[in-house]
Amino acid sequence: MIAKITHGRSAARALAYDHGPGRADEHHHPRRVAGNVAGRDWQLRAHRMQRFVAAHQRDKSDRGVYRVALANPDTDRVLSDREWRSIAEKFVARFGADKGMWEATRHDRHHIHLTISKDRFDGSRMSTSQDYRRAAAICRELERDHGLTNAAERNGRGTGRVRGDAEAASRGLPQPDRDWLRSTIGRVLREGGGVEELRTAGVSVKLNQASTGRISGISYARTPDRHQSRDSGSPAEPLWFKGSTLGKAYSWNQVSDQLRGTAPQHGAPPAPPAVGTSSAAAQRVGGGERTEEPPLLERSLELKSLSVEQRRVRALEMARERAAERARTQERHRRQDRSRER
Template identity: 30%
Template sequence: MIPNIVRGRRVGGLLRYLYGPGRREEHVNPRLVAAWDGAGPLGALEPPAGREGRRDFRALTEVLEQPVRSGRNPPAKPVWHCSLRTDPSDRPLSDAQWARIVGEVMAQVGLAPHGDAGAVRWVAVRHGADHIHIVATLVRQDRRTAWARNDRWRAQAACRDLEERYGLHQVGAAATARRRPTAAEVNKARRLSRPESDRDVLRREARFAAAAAGPAEEFFALLRDTGLLVRPRMSSTRPGEVTGYSIAINRPDPIWYGGGRLASDLTLPSLRARWQLAPPPLPDDGRDLIAQVTRMVTAAGTTEIGMCDLLFVAARQVPGPGRRRILLRAADALDRAARPRRTQPARTHADLQGLVRMLYLTGQLADDRNTVAVLQLLAAIARLASALADLHDAHRQLHDARDAREAARLLRAAARSPHPGTRPLTPRRDRRDQPPAADPRARGT
């Protein structure tokens, strides 16, 4: 859940926008769902609609602005506006749940502590399924100014607690965290009927190229082979040296994304540090790579990031379009579950990375003669994903546990049929895929 806080001067103008149609007619059924302690029934505060459907905001504006007009030292921008948005993968929340969430945020920010009868006046307006808006005035009812110091940090901390309590997507920064699509990117994809945002597509292609490539030139070549536009960034102080890159989908007026905008471990310096680690030698017979990778996966339980790299490569090479689609979904799910939480031991990850690159270069994953070995490998990664889900459950990282469990389900489906090229596979659910019973905090009660 992501809070966004801005300050303003006019309550009436903000209320008219929140109750209006929105910039793209996205505001649906705007209504009050919560207000300050002592505000009375929400129905009495709701702006009434006239004959032509136009609402009258004068009464609500008046009651919100009254403490500001009588305040001892009101701020220049007395309107505090905070929007809260859930992740697209989260379940819809009821009005009552949003009301409790808003009350907790206002209390933890310090503007309206529980039981404080003299706190600021505020209302919460809902006009969409996945977000809500809080409108407050920064003068308390006892005429003192509420300066809302550290409000952004406090709101973030409140949201982290509420995510765990309600079983929502847990937003957390980490050294290898993926960059989530912005609301504008998600809305654009929906508007154009695209299944996912450009950022998600580009990150997946960069993950594959990073796992399969060696030096930067080969990385750029693989990206171009997939049909993407690639723009290396040259050093401004050392002529001829490439210091970064941007990629874009080949469309009119392409939108460019640097590696750091996709994920912090996809910057060119991070990739070069990874590629500099020497790959391990080939097995003695040069043909047993899949078995060697399977043994490494089975023996080492701390190589989730390497498993992601392996799945991104396998999704391009294994026979059968159905299995490739499933592996691509599994790779995305395991990437979400593994990368934000862990940093792998450098040598262990390098060993597996070297083997993944050799699997890509030798094409053994695409060889029909290796079908049984490939299925055994996928089953081993599925067991690792299940173990990762149990670990996240133990730490109450509910969203990461769900992603890891989804990856395990998809991998078991991909490993189920012994004939990879016959027909597309349909993942089936079984009892092992169901999350454990959540406690009342996870249900949002």
Template identity: 30%
Template sequence: MLRYLFGPGKREEHVRPRVVAAWDGAGPLSALQPPQLAGGWHDLRALTELLEQPVRAGFRPPAKPLWHTSIRTHPTDRILSDAQWAHIAGEIVAAIGLAPHGDPDAVRWVAVRHNDDHIHVVATLVRQDRRTVWPWQDKRKAQAACRDLEERFGLYRVARPGKGSRRWPSPAELNKAARLDAASSGARPGRRASRAGGRGAAPREVLRRRVREVAAIATDEADFFARLAHAGVRVKLRRSTRDPQQVTGYATGMDGHTTASGDTVFYGGGRLAPDLTLPQLRSRWTGTPPSTAGGNAARLAAMGNVPPDVARRAAETVRDAHEAMRAASSPAVASAIAYAAADLLTATAHAWEGRAGGPLSDAAEWFDRAAHDWHGRVPARRVSQAGQLRTMARLIAVMGAVSRDRDTLAALHLVFTLAALAESLADLREAQDRLHQARAARHAAGQLRQYQPPAGTAGARTPGMRAARPPVPDSPATDRRGQQR
């Protein structure tokens, strides 16, 4: 571990590695700093010996006595000093119980900094009184300490663990996606994965985007599964053990993403996002009563016919929903409207940019983070404005890309109206003390205000033209997005 931390790194990214903090009683940090040898290498023998002394003298030391973590600031944060990083490292090891403040017999540990934005903390699991320490819930405690340090130092504050609208890919999934992408593109191992064909993104992320795009415009369960099949997503249904005719869940997979034995890797809806489980989707389709104003539009969307001025009508719907959200007396009603607006923006981004994605798709991702409730809780659905927004989402999905100057102006009006709704959503999240979602909403609003719709897009359909249902998706080879954030 020390050889890696004081080495050049995998891509020569380690710059001036140095010890910035250590255990109580370690002495001056300059004495712990490994001397640099000819050729740039460091002599690590003395520091290694000091760290390993308690382990060798310990009573039944563990077979794996090393504990390691990295602590990183957000790219928008200021550069912290070595003294500030030392304080942060000390707070982390104290919070998890490895080296409590004022305990002279705690484990030995060091914090190594080799870049501006992060440090590594390395500790042994044997105390200096020869007893072994078994960290309990160290991840939870370390993250709780980080949330406190973010506020104390004025750093970028992130969500508490387990919050949000998605299940993030694991490091193993990201590494596998990078290996597959390198193999398909012929790149050397260790190089940054290419985005060509979408293989640079973890399959879980690709599936989550495709399932959410389909869920935003599907009218019922049968339509949802039919659209998934047309989108190139493999679907496996889970049926009740008591009633084989009853579907209780589903899982999705991608061609080419298999296990070592060749079986397709499937992800249940809940493993993509908490609100993409089948019960949550069913509440989406049945919880909102059809509105009188949107009844005709809903029938046209179901038939595949597009009325004129869809973007203008959608902008008016968003404006009315925005006013209703600001006047709502209950946060649940406001969240329901924002939740439906996220579906509208997702459908708009997919219709105008396709799977290749672009700035509108990125804005939809940020809006989605801000709109969805914690732990996949679905907000109140019996809100007429939410039903109208989803009706417009289906119409825009049928309309496809904008093709005329008048459509382009209407599309800009729609996007700017959604930007105003995103700002109000940010105010709501700030009032709820959900700052990470407030930032996501403001980021989405900024991207929406800078958006320019692709007027004259090749293959764009003229309003009024009948479209097949479900629509045939773009070629998967055009998928270039999905970089992990």
């Protein structure tokens, strides 16, 4: 486990980031796992924490918000929300950060974010002296408490991934997602497969798109098992890896031609829509029959051949679809949380 420490002025902005979609829609089912700020709604808690921070601010340059990201390697087992709560509470108590306002937010399988007010309820201020050394020592204790990989050994000897894989195997855990993705994607591509073959093999695919509509990259994830959430205590969410982080052979520049050429077609290939019209309205094939609008991924693969203006129109359509899908996913997660609380 590693601790990444930063300082800021706004607790509201920190919590808005934690509970938002992330910079590239990488946040999945953001939720509080621990903390002492009252309120069921994160916006209310953010407002209360920000008022507390502002009331104790010494001057405009005073950074009264302490941020800690606690992260495990992807070779470690997935911790439940209850385990992350225990880790967060132990960390803030041992660090001396539990005497003011604080909250722990989770939006990923392998890390949490702590947002802490440096000022305490009694008017004193939390000490940040030797904070990196103190945080590292606490992380070693938490690793021992929860049976996690020792990050100091992992980074110091340069064999962490091999050691982590061995430890995972010794605990009966499945092959780490990163290695499984390399193996599975490589096999599918060598066999001449494309998007459908990747999905059949259990690989989820999404494209990283610039505001102009240009595809700037590709990300892969191991499709979660529908029963995975029963053990973790939270909804199963995919862990996304950018293609370039898996290796050059998996980057968008290397796989784009093959995936574009093998993307599943819905009827005949659709013609580019006229500017100002929707792609659904513009899709007609021989005989004038309207075809079903292709899924988001397949339409994304066509963007490279469109003009700049057409890309912009198509990109706006897909952005709206992503927002709608994200809203549906969040609502589904809220219903699951309510059903578990009952």
